Amino acid sequence: MEKKKYYISTAIAYTSGKPHIGNTYEIVLADAIARYKRQKGFDVYFQTGTDEHGEKIELKAKEKGVSPQEFVDEVAGEIKRIWDVMNTSYDRFVRTTDKNHERVVQKIFKKMYDKGDIYKGEYEGLYCTPCESFWTESQLVDGKCPDCGREVENKKEEAYFFKLSNYQDRLVEYYNSHPDFIKPDSRKNEMINNFIKPGLQDLCVSRTSFSWGVPVDFDKKHVVYVWLDALTNYITNIGYDPDGSSDEFKKLWPADLHLIGKDIIRFHTIYWPCFLWSLGLELPKKIFGHPWLLTNNDKIGKSRGNAIYADDLVDLFGVDAVRYYVLHEIPYANDGNLTYELLIERTNTDLANTLGNLVNRTISMANKYFDGIVSNKNVKEEVDDELISMVNVLDTKVEEKMDKLEIGFALDEIFEVLRRSNKYIDETTPWQLAKEDGKKDRLETVLYNLLEVIRVCAVALKPFLTNTSENILKQLNTTNEDYQFLDCLTYENMKPEVLFARIDKEKKLKEIGEVNNLN
Ligand code: ME8
Numbered sequence: 001m002e003k004k005k006y007y008i009s010t011a012i013a014y015t016s017g018k019p020h021i022g023n024t025y026e027i028v029l030a031d032a033i034a035r036y037k038r039q040k041g042f043d044v045y046f047q048t049g050t051d052e053h054g055e056k057i058e059l060k061a062k063e064k065g066v067s068p069q070e071f072v073d074e075v076a077g078e079i080k081r082i083w084d085v086m087n088t089s090y091d092r093f094v095r096t097t098d099k100n101h102e103r104v105v106q107k108i109f110k111k112m113y114d115k116g117d118i119y120k121g122e123y124e125g126l127y128c129t130p131c132e133s134f135w136t137e138s139q140l141v142d143g144k145c146p147d148c149g150r151e152v153e154n155k156k157e158e159a160y161f162f163k164l165s166n167y168q169d170r171l172v173e174y175y176n177s178h179p180d181f182i183k184p185d186s187r188k189n190e191m192i193n194n195f196i197k198p199g200l201q202d203l204c205v206s207r208t209s210f211s212w213g214v215p216v217d218f219d220k221k222h223v224v225y226v227w228l229d230a231l232t233n234y235i236t237n238i239g240y241d242p243d244g245s246s247d248e249f250k251k252l253w254p255a256d257l258h259l260i261g262k263d264i265i266r267f268h269t270i271y272w273p274c275f276l277w278s279l280g281l282e283l284p285k286k287i288f289g290h291p292w293l294l295t296n297n298d299k300i301g302k303s304r305g306n307a308i309y310a311d312d313l314v315d316l317f318g319v320d321a322v323r324y325y326v327l328h329e330i331p332y333a334n335d336g337n338l339t340y341e342l343l344i345e346r347t348n349t350d351l352a353n354t355l356g357n358l359v360n361r362t363i364s365m366a367n368k369y370f371d372g373i374v375s376n377k378n379v380k381e382e383v384d385d386e387l388i389s390m391v392n393v394l395d396t397k398v399e400e401k402m403d404k405l406e407i408g409f410a411l412d413e414i415f416e417v418l419r420r421s422n423k424y425i426d427e428t429t430p431w432q433l434a435k436e437d438g439k440k441d442r443l444e445t446v447l448y449n450l451l452e453v454i455r456v457c458a459v460a461l462k463p464f465l466t467n468t469s470e471n472i473l474k475q476l477n478t479t480n481e482d483y484q485f486l487d488c489l490t491y492e493n494m495k496p497e498v499l500f501a502r503i504d505k506e507k508k509l510k511e512i513g514e515v516n517n518l519n
Pocket of ligand 1: 010011012013014015021022023024025026051230231233259260261262263264291292293294300
């Protein structure tokens with residue numbers, strides 16, 4: 001049977017600077033979903049990349065005394081390196097300075113113009129340079145940019161406009177007839193009440209005040225507005241072309257999930273659908289606006305001096321501790337908080353104690369009592385039932401959570417089973433059984449149950465903590481990735497290894513020192 005395709009994308013990150021842990025959260029989240037879908041047999045296409053044009057980048061390059069291209073080459077390289085440090089399994093890393101993308105963006109612009117959706121006019125408005133957005137008076141918050149809170153300035157320029165108003169009614173109708181289009185639900189109401197109901201104004205889609213962008217090929221003093229350039233990355237890189245698209249495009253579009261942060265939902269749920277309709281294309285199936293990761297309950301910003309970087313965290317704690325923390329800390333709709341202290345506590349309780357100790361104790365006992373060869377002796381007791389039935393519904397429980405994109409809650413389901421397993425050791429007291437005559441087969445059954453539960457949990461953890469999962473399966477010396485409790489395996493030649501060393505909090509915090517003023 002042909003596998004069902006699943007196209008997932010992240011936002012493309014600005015190449016204005018090194019991405020902080022908040023930006024990095026998104027690629028880890030997408031990676032967990034992509035790996036999960038692959039595990040479930042989908043033919044996954046996972047796209048990420050960088051957003052490289054715009055005035056801000058032009059200015060940054062100038063400050064640094066390099067060309068914009070040199071500037072973005074370096075930052076894009078750094079972003080890709082961090083995505084790799086996080087062990088993310090994207091299929092394609094795209095860049096908006098890619099020549100094919102630029103060529104197709106020009107054609108898209110022309111097609112919209114020919115259709116009458118884009119027209120030439122003059123723009124006068126309140127402009128926020130860092131966000132590269134024009135705002136209306138009513139959208140400002142306390143007279144400042146509603147996105148970043150900075151000052152806006154009055155600006156006037158000749159520009160092309162996209163007739164968003166052509167699609168206003170269709171948008172609301174689409175939202176209402178496709179309840180899964182925008183998630184979480186609260187975001188949909190925000191869009192309708194704050195942006196659509198007050199009336200959509202035509203969107204300015206070209207600029208003349210700077211040149212680092214894709215030129216409008218029939219009017220060269222204009223460059224294409226950065227969001228039209230950026231959003232189309234989702235189609236240009238899989239072979240969309242107004243003159244005839246590739247087979248890959250036909251197979252992959254519409255995307256199944258655009259994963260983005262809450263601050264850019266407006267661009268993805270208002271502008272992007274209108275652009276796609278203008279091109280006569282279908283809309284992506286789902287847009288998920290994830291919450292943010294804060295540091296010390298504050299917005300992360302380089303200027304605030306509280307930016308934490310994923311690669312530094314990985315050096316301090318290891319990649320899976322960081323993956324676990326960010327995935328677990330933002331279970332669904334609410335912002336999550338990161339401090340070194342919380343990261344240490346979480347690593348110690350969940351990873352070192354609940355998971356690491358369980359694996360280590362179990363394999364050590366199997367080696368001690370049975371010379372490392374354990375099979376199922378089927379000497380069952382009532383206490384086994386709860387544990388085994390929990391493991392046997394784990395697949396379904398994780399699936400329920402993953403289908404709702406509740407990644408943190410899916411992890412909780414797995415850790416519930418791990419906690420139950422630790423309790424099972426306390427209840428069955430293998431060290432007592434080892435001392436009692438006639439209990440050898442019962443002891444072996446207990447250890448078999450534990451090894452099997454650990455194996456299933458390792459399989460379940462694979463999309464989230466990939467290295468750890470592989471390490472556990474290696475320690476168990478098995479390649480069996482069945483998601484259910486099996487009765488008939490034999491475990492042998494197992495080698496226990498410490499998965500997560502317990503962190504001495506005071507010592508680690510001292511080591512981290514005053515970095516970023518976090519603690
Ligand atoms: O917005 N926690 O790029 P970007 C979680 N180029 N996610 C965060 C975050 C935080 N503290 N801060 C930012 C852009 N993000 C555009 C996207 S897509 C066609 C163009 C998220 O580098 C943010 O919401 O500013 C966005 O989804 C992603 O990081 C990249 O942000």
